[in-house]
Amino acid sequence: MTTLSHAPASSRPIPNPKKSLITKLNMGTGIVVGVIFCWGTYFAMKAGRDMTDSHNVNKVLLMSMFAWSIGFLIGIGAFIGPFRWLIGKDLTDEEQLYLAVDGQGWKRYFKYCTDHKVVGIQYLVGVMALLGVGGTMAMMIRTNLATPGSHFVTPVVYNSLVGLHGITMIVAMIIVATGPFGNYIMPIMIGAADMAFPRLNALSWWVLFTAVPVLCSAWFLGGIPTGWTAYAPLSDQAGPGMNAFVATIIIFAVSTAVAGMNITTTVVAMRAKGMKWNRVPIFVIGATISVALAIPAFPTFMVAMIQTGLDRTIATGFYDANVGGSGWLYANLFWIMGHPEVYVILIPGVAALMEIAPVFVRKPLFSYNAAIAGFAGIAGLSVLVWAHHMYMAGWMPSLNGPFMVTTEFISVPTGLLFLVLIGTLWRGRPWMKLPMLCVYAFIWNFLIGGITGIYLSDVPADNYLHGSMYVTAHFHYTLMGAALTGAIGGLAYWFPKMTGRMLNERGGYISFWFIQIGFNVLFLGMFIVGAEGQPRRVADYAHLYSHANLISTMGAYSVGIGMIILLWAIVHSWRSGKIAPMNPWGAKTLEWTVPYPVPLVNFDQPPVVTSDPYGYGRSAK
Amino acid sequence: MAHDTEFHVHHDSPEAIGRRERLGVRLLIVADGAFLFGMIFSYFYLRNLNVNGGWLPKGVHSFSTASGWVAALGLIVAALAHRLGEYNKAARNLTAIVVLVALLIGGFYQWHQMAHMPFIAHDDAGRPFYNGAYASNWVLVAGANMFHYIVGAFVALGLLLRGYRVKLDPTLEEWRQRTAGSWFTWIAISGIVCALATSFK
Numbered sequence A: 001m002t003t004l005s006h007a008p009a010s011s012r013p014i015p016n017p018k019k020s021l022i023t024k025l026n027m028g029t030g031i032v033v034g035v036i037f038c039w040g041t042y043f044a045m046k047a048g049r050d051m052t053d054s055h056n057v058n059k060v061l062l063m064s065m066f067a068w069s070i071g072f073l074i075g076i077g078a079f080i081g082p083f084r085w086l087i088g089k090d091l092t093d094e095e096q097l098y099l100a101v102d103g104q105g106w107k108r109y110f111k112y113c114t115d116h117k118v119v120g121i122q123y124l125v126g127v128m129a130l131l132g133v134g135g136t137m138a139m140m141i142r143t144n145l146a147t148p149g150s151h152f153v154t155p156v157v158y159n160s161l162v163g164l165h166g167i168t169m170i171v172a173m174i175i176v177a178t179g180p181f182g183n184y185i186m187p188i189m190i191g192a193a194d195m196a197f198p199r200l201n202a203l204s205w206w207v208l209f210t211a212v213p214v215l216c217s218a219w220f221l222g223g224i225p226t227g228w229t230a231y232a233p234l235s236d237q238a239g240p241g242m243n244a245f246v247a248t249i250i251i252f253a254v255s256t257a258v259a260g261m262n263i264t265t266t267v268v269a270m271r272a273k274g275m276k277w278n279r280v281p282i283f284v285i286g287a288t289i290s291v292a293l294a295i296p297a298f299p300t301f302m303v304a305m306i307q308t309g310l311d312r313t314i315a316t317g318f319y320d321a322n323v324g325g326s327g328w329l330y331a332n333l334f335w336i337m338g339h340p341e342v343y344v345i346l347i348p349g350v351a352a353l354m355e356i357a358p359v360f361v362r363k364p365l366f367s368y369n370a371a372i373a374g375f376a377g378i379a380g381l382s383v384l385v386w387a388h389h390m391y392m393a394g395w396m397p398s399l400n401g402p403f404m405v406t407t408e409f410i411s412v413p414t415g416l417l418f419l420v421l422i423g424t425l426w427r428g429r430p431w432m433k434l435p436m437l438c439v440y441a442f443i444w445n446f447l448i449g450g451i452t453g454i455y456l457s458d459v460p461a462d463n464y465l466h467g468s469m470y471v472t473a474h475f476h477y478t479l480m481g482a483a484l485t486g487a488i489g490g491l492a493y494w495f496p497k498m499t500g501r502m503l504n505e506r507g508g509y510i511s512f513w514f515i516q517i518g519f520n521v522l523f524l525g526m527f528i529v530g531a532e533g534q535p536r537r538v539a540d541y542a543h544l545y546s547h548a549n550l551i552s553t554m555g556a557y558s559v560g561i562g563m564i565i566l567l568w569a570i571v572h573s574w575r576s577g578k579i580a581p582m583n584p585w586g587a588k589t590l591e592w593t594v595p596y597p598v599p600l601v602n603f604d605q606p607p608v609v610t611s612d613p614y615g616y617g618r619s620a621k
Numbered sequence B: 001m002a003h004d005t006e007f008h009v010h011h012d013s014p015e016a017i018g019r020r021e022r023l024g025v026r027l028l029i030v031a032d033g034a035f036l037f038g039m040i041f042s043y044f045y046l047r048n049l050n051v052n053g054g055w056l057p058k059g060v061h062s063f064s065t066a067s068g069w070v071a072a073l074g075l076i077v078a079a080l081a082h083r084l085g086e087y088n089k090a091a092r093n094l095t096a097i098v099v100l101v102a103l104l105i106g107g108f109y110q111w112h113q114m115a116h117m118p119f120i121a122h123d124d125a126g127r128p129f130y131n132g133a134y135a136s137n138w139v140l141v142a143g144a145n146m147f148h149y150i151v152g153a154f155v156a157l158g159l160l161l162r163g164y165r166v167k168l169d170p171t172l173e174e175w176r177q178r179t180a181g182s183w184f185t186w187i188a189i190s191g192i193v194c195a196l197a198t199s200f201k
């Protein structure tokens, strides 16, 4: 990699590599080429094909979606670097500078920009958009469930809502912390000038970007009937909307592999001088363990989706029992990815809160080593528990016992995470700012999420609870109550560094209470109706559950209002909030030693680290 | 800070860049390895289940074991030739060509196999389908090989062309030879694993 000078942007001319194609390309050209590729493929493939055969329909649609993605990447210039490498004429210094789009104002957010800070902001906005879309669907789901026999949406639409809400949120949550903070903050935290592979960093974002319209197209193609888990053989037989799901996951898997290897390499190879492993901030450790776990986990989902795609297009039979296939194959591949994935989501959120807690109680992080052991233990065990999602699937009942044991074992390293947080808070004098409130909310929510998980891991209990709203409540407590709360805490904490302004406090507090109270109202009751037998993923329910469901829906509206207030606070503060000082929280990690706007290469002089980042109340060692 | 200086570009040492690139590629190999694991898992899982006797239904043809190994041959030769060139710089112009040609020929053979699959059947409406789980798995494995041939050929062509450029940093290019070596070795291993797997019918 090449890093760039740090003279202030204003004093430098915009690099202008003459005649270089890269100066002409941006998101607009990407969209144009992508759309041309998409429609070109569509019409070319459609011609002469019998479109009454669903296999042909799937073929045409799937290929058009991939063509869009590839066309977009060509159009935005993603392949210029690799091509120039191929012919041995590497990008010149001037071109590299241009790609970092220094000094070009807002335009850089719409370019193939290699600056990690730009990529971080792109991810942040992307995540908020995904959460908005997914949240809107959640509101529609809860509106439909407000009363029994409601016809707010048809059952078919309801199925699609549940599935697309689920996958949108899962995608959003996978990137919610590592995307914005992993890209913007993490390189500064370790004292690096940029990511290890800046062009791949841009690639991971723009590849992800191409997945979004593909996912949305599911709505125009009739939705998906399968839920976010896309179980086979239903996914084989589902209508054209399913192609959007398949293409989204394949594209997304490419993006996460690239992003994961980039983040891991950056942390391993680009830490500042003196930043030994035991001086690396805990957020960096958590984010790295999370993406390093994703690298081997996600490809099995990609295999499953390619198999689904092949079944649907060229009539292979991976999941078709008529020709020797089996739905169990899908379930295994899916959950071998799926369980590690829930920790890929959880760990960065917790790690962000572990970064926050010491700062706001002015105490060292309690047992840094236990935190690392917790993350590592969770990551290691998480690949050995996948069949707890399949107890009732009839697959290998003899393995239920062993999987129950491994699953319950995970509560040990999970307990370490609690220990670290509570130990850090213990006898501290908390400074009750929004990031700190999120630490408390996390402890409450994840306690409930984690303990209900242990009930689910118990085979006899799961025999009864599986497929009920109890499961839905459990994983919302972990995903939303824990991981999203962690991400919101991270946003409140790093907002000053990312935008140069303080997040509006009152807006932050009000949204916090609307969200947290609403959330608990929404999902605590869901445990009860779930335990009483209300099935998940069903558009209607028996009258006996009607009170609890109405209350849940009221909680959901409260969450919705809170989210809108939070969005307002973010937008308002970003545009005209109070200007933030360099280190508003008095924290000791490196990102607070650089001014806003952060210079192109982050540091005037490469920093040298001489102590651990949590040395509050003791002299630096 | 000198504000009037022209922007300048600071380069990390070629050693540092080279090492970083190798780590990056190795991490991608881990991801690809997980993909291979998923495929092999699918192959043997469905083979052992043999749902409704549908692994290789009666009368359905399979590829010969030998042809599976031939399909991996290009990957293996390429990896060996690259290794040779890595240690013997004088021979590198030649070995780089051998790597590329091996990958092109191997890739062509793999493509040819895929164009002549013996297990495609037709339903009552005359629509083709893959008859049996062996057939389904075979096409996925062959596709993965094909993907490796294409990416491998891209890398090989790049190395070949770059070998003739004098302006490039020799230390960094040496690192890239090694990094590419990791990749070529990996795709050969993956090819061997696939050939081994498809030997079990």
Ligand code: HEM
Pocket (backbone or CB within 6 Å): A229, A342, A343, A345, A346, A388, A389, A407, A408, A410, A411, A414, A449, A450, A451, A452, A453, A454, A455, A456, A457, A458, A462, A465, A466, A467, A471, A474, A475, A478, A479, A483
């Ligand atoms: C603390 C330890 C945890 C245990 C013991 C646990 C256990 C379980 C079990 C046994 C199930 C299957 C229930 C069923 O389908 O019948 C389940 C479902 C689920 N868990 Fe957890 N869990 C834990 C933590 C988490 C975390 C941290 C997350 C996410 C961040 C999570 C996300 C999920 C999801 C998404 C599902 C539902 C998947 C589906 O069927 O759609 N869990 N959990």
Ligand SMILES: [Cu+2]
Pocket (backbone or CB within 6 Å): A338, A339, A342, A385, A386, A388, A389
């Ligand atoms: Cu799980």
